[in-house]
Amino acid sequence: MKQLWLTAKLDIVESLRARWFQVYSLVFGGIVALLFLFGLTESRVLGFIGLSRLLVTYIQLTMAILPIFVLITTVRSVAGDREAGVYEYLLSLPVSLAAWFWGKILGRYIVIFLPVFAAMVLAVAIALVRGIEVPWGMFGYYTALLAVMAACFLGLGMLISALARSTDMAQGAAFVVWLTLLLFLDLILLGVMIQGKVSPEVAVTMALANPLQVFRTAALALFDPQLIVLGPSAYVILDLFGATGYKVFALVYPTVVGVAAATLGYQIFKRGDLP
Amino acid sequence: MIRFDNVAKSFRKSRVLDAINLEIGIAERVALIGSNGAGKTTLIRCLLGEYAFDGRVTINGRDPRQERTAVLGSIGFVPQLPPPLKMPVAQLIDFSAALCGTDPAKIHGLAKRLGLDLDPILARPFVKLSGGMKQKLLIAIALGREAKLLIMDEPAANLDPEARKIFFELLAERQDDTTMLISSHRLNEVSALVNRVIEMDMGKVVLDDRVADDVSLSGQFACRIAIKRNEPAFVKAMQAWNFRDLGKGMEWEGVVPGPDRLRFMGMTSRYVALISNYSLEETGNGRSQ
Numbered sequence: 236m237k238q239l240w241l242t243a244k245l246d247i248v249e250s251l252r253a254r255w256f257q258v259y260s261l262v263f264g265g266i267v268a269l270l271f272l273f274g275l276t277e278s279r280v281l282g283f284i285g286l287s288r289l290l291v292t293y294i295q296l297t298m299a300i301l302p303i304f305v306l307i308t309t310v311r312s313v314a315g316d317r318e319a320g321v322y323e324y325l326l327s328l329p330v331s332l333a334a335w336f337w338g339k340i341l342g343r344y345i346v347i348f349l350p351v352f353a354a355m356v357l358a359v360a361i362a363l364v365r366g367i368e369v370p371w372g373m374f375g376y377y378t379a380l381l382a383v384m385a386a387c388f389l390g391l392g393m394l395i396s397a398l399a400r401s402t403d404m405a406q407g408a409a410f411v412v413w414l415t416l417l418l419f420l421d422l423i424l425l426g427v428m429i430q431g432k433v434s435p436e437v438a439v440t441m442a443l444a445n446p447l448q449v450f451r452t453a454a455l456a457l458f459d460p461q462l463i464v465l466g467p468s469a470y471v472i473l474d475l476f477g478a479t480g481y482k483v484f485a486l487v488y489p490t491v492v493g494v495a496a497a498t499l500g501y502q503i504f505k506r507g508d509l510p
Numbered sequence: 511m512i513r514f515d516n517v518a519k520s521f522r523k524s525r526v527l528d529a530i531n532l533e534i535g536i537a538e539r540v541a542l543i544g545s546n547g548a549g550k551t552t553l554i555r556c557l558l559g560e561y562a563f564d565g566r567v568t569i570n571g572r573d574p575r576q577e578r579t580a581v582l583g584s585i586g587f588v589p590q591l592p593p594p595l596k597m598p599v600a601q602l603i604d605f606s607a608a609l610c611g612t613d614p615a616k617i618h619g620l621a622k623r624l625g626l627d628l629d630p631i632l633a634r635p636f637v638k639l640s641g642g643m644k645q646k647l648l649i650a651i652a653l654g655r656e657a658k659l660l661i662m663d664e665p666a667a668n669l670d671p672e673a674r675k676i677f678f679e680l681l682a683e684r685q686d687d688t689t690m691l692i693s694s695h696r697l698n699e700v701s702a703l704v705n706r707v708i709e710m711d712m713g714k715v716v717l718d719d720r721v722a723d724d725v726s727l728s729g730q731f732a733c734r735i736a737i738k739r740n741e742p743a744f745v746k747a748m749q750a751w752n753f754r755d756l757g758k759g760m761e762w763e764g765v766v767p768g769p770d771r772l773r774f775m776g777m778t779s780r781y782v783a784l785i786s787n788y789s790l791e792e793t794g795n796g797r798s799q
Contacts, residue, residue, distance in 0.1 A: 238579075241608055245597060252596045252635065324593040324648075327558045327661075328609045329582040509560040 238330045242338025243345070245325075250346040255308045259347070262304075263354040266296055271361055286362045287370045287458070293358065294377050294454045297351060301381070302388045302447065303413045305347050309392030310405035313339070318402050323510040332505045340393055340497055348385045352378060373457060376482065380453055383489045387446050390493030394500035397507075416447045439471040446489040453485030511536045511689055512557065512659070517565035519552055519713075526552045527563065528713040534706075536658075537686055541700045542693040544710035550693045551590070553710070554661055557691075558587060569659065583610060586652030590663035590693070592636075592644035599639070599647065600632040610655040617654035620680065621646055624673050641668040653680055660684070663693045671751045675767040678703070682727030698776060702769035703727065729768030729792060735778065736761045736787035744781050751777075766790070 250256050270289050316322060326335065355378060362369050391412060399405035419441070433441075442448045452472065456462055460478050462469035476484050512534040519527040527549050534540055542550050555561045559574030559581065567574060574581040595602060607614040621628050626646040631639065639647070645668040652660060660681075666674050681690065681703065694700045697707065701721070709717035733753075737744060740759040748755070751774065753764030766774045771790065778785065 238609065241605055245601070245605055248598070248601055249596050319594050320589065320591055321593045321595060323555070323560065324587070324589050324595075326560055327582060327585070327587040327589075328606055329579040330609050331579055506562060508555075508562055510555060 238334035239338040239341065242330060242335050243342035246339050246342030247346055250312070250343065253312070255311070256346060256350075259304055259308070260350040260353075262300060263297070263350045264357065266293060267354045267358045267361075271358070285367050285370075286358065287373055289358055289362075290355070290370070290373055290377055291454070291458055293355070294380065297381060298384070298447070298450050298454065301347075301351065301384055302416070303410075305385060305388040306392045306395070306409040306413055307406060308347070309343060309389060310396045310399065310409045311402060312343075313393065313396035314399055314402045314405035317396075317510060320510065326509050332509075333501070336393075336501045336504055337497075340389060344385060344389055347389060348382055351381050351385065355381070376457060377454070379486055380450060383486050383493075384446070384450050387489035387493035387496075390495070390497035390500070394496040394503075397500035397503040416445050419445045420448055420451065436471055443472070443488075446492055449485050449488055453482060456481060456485075511570055512691075513566075513568045514553075514556075515566040515568075517553075517556055517563055517567060519549075519556060519561060519563040526713050527556070530565070530713075530715060532708070532715065532718070534689060534691070536689055538706055539685065539690040539704040540692065540706045540708055541697060541704040542691055542708050542710065543695070543697050543700070545695065547712075548710040549713040550710055551663065552713075554663065554691070554693060557661065558582065558585065584656070584658040586655060586657035586660045588645075588648050588652045588660075588662040588665045590667075592641070592648060595636040597636060598633050599628060599636055602636050602647070603628070603651065606651045607654070612655040617650045620650035620654050623680070624650060624676050625670075626650070642670060642673070645669055646673060649677060649680075653684070658688055660688055660690045661693075662690070664695070664699070665692065666699070671767075671770065674770055678727050678767050678769045685727055698772045702772055727769055731766045731768060731771055732763075732791045732793050733766050733774070734761070734763050734787070734789045735785060737781070737784045738786050739784065741781065741784055744784060747777060747781075765793075768792070 267289075270292055326332075355374065359369050359374060392409060395405055395408045395412065399408055443452075452462065456478065462472060472481055512532070514530045514532040517527055517530040518525070530549075530553065542553065544550050552561065556563050556567055557569070557574065559567075559578055562575075569581050569585075572581050574585075597605075603614050603617050606612075607617060618628050624646040626643055628647075631643070636644065636647070645665070649662075649665060652662070666677055669677060690704070692700045692703055697709075701707070705721055707717065707719050707721055708715055735748075735753075737760055745755075745759050748762045748764070751764055751766070753762040755761075756763055775790075778788070
């Protein structure tokens, strides 16, 4: 446990000094600041106004930025450290591989989740100061959704880092993974359905295997519980899970994907060449 | 103490280590030499449990890969190239000390002996230190723990003559109970430090020889050199070795650490046309070379 925390602390300190972290924090803090600045809390969409409206927009933007940010910075840092000889030295110290790998994940998780969460807290703080009502239920679920999203893509990032032997390869692979998930959101699925080669159930199942789609649908479900904007797909989802069931699924499934990817990454890491 | 049984390692189709069989005993001081690509670094990484390979490596009967913390706890390692760590110096010291169960004050003390005062640089990122400072700090971290095996890759390459002298003294203090594996491209860099030479080429051991050296790691040589005319480059070189000018840059006197004498002679050989008198005398037993 001591080794795990020491490694996590090491990763936190290294990340806090890295430029990517400063940019990352600025992006999320900046989004909230800009949303307030442009008076988003006063605008109304689908009956949403105030902080709910802001949180809905914030989570949509975060869903677009967070996965690629987490994937690229994780693989750059992990594969980059290995390539630069950091692993050769630090892994010559008596630290267990489990403590090293999971400690790195823990440290990195804290570093990537905190700015996103801090931005949400900032939004709530500004709302409280301005006397805007805070939808605590929505705040809690969105926070959980963001925590799960960070865990999911961190796990995938660690798996890619364990598999790739160079920073360039790792970055390329991370980008391809993100692009594939993005394309499967709509374009490829639409194409498949238009050709009529798969049943709607299969297409929806394929969509729900994509963590990005799961997050998007969960975020939509919060302000559109009947998922009307999804059209016929909503029937499949709601028949299968129910409204509450889907909210739980949206938290559990991506966590399982992230943990499974990280566990597979650890198995590959501990069996292969470390530096 | 260290045993390599039929160790082989390949990267894709390239065989980097080929059936290495070696035994290295307690308190042996081994020079691991060979050109680039000979397999020295790969052998060291196998010994540190960092590579997966065919065959078996044991240190005191234990597998460094399977029993990492127990085995690596008794190994001090100095890499050839300092890692580009962004963490502050203080954190690197605390991290390694906490993992190895040593007192950070011991690392501070050793760094000070090597001529590196850590207090003003504790908050600086390790990567921002000069090459010599990084090397001194990594040596202090490696020697700051109760290591029974020291693995050093070109450890003195970036050290100034005074720090090299202290470094040899530090090694001398541990030579009776510590096994040392010192890797280098050139034998003359490390020959005076060791009592065994292992040369590698194309992933194989091509030479394994014991060497007799009557000069101890802490031995010293009194040196006096006279030159025919004053030469600024020679003056600079002498000053770098802390030699004293006995008269207008024409005659110099100083002390050369025993393990550094080959390096010193290599340096002075560049000025052989200038030198009119050269004496090197081992202090204590009166032998001269």
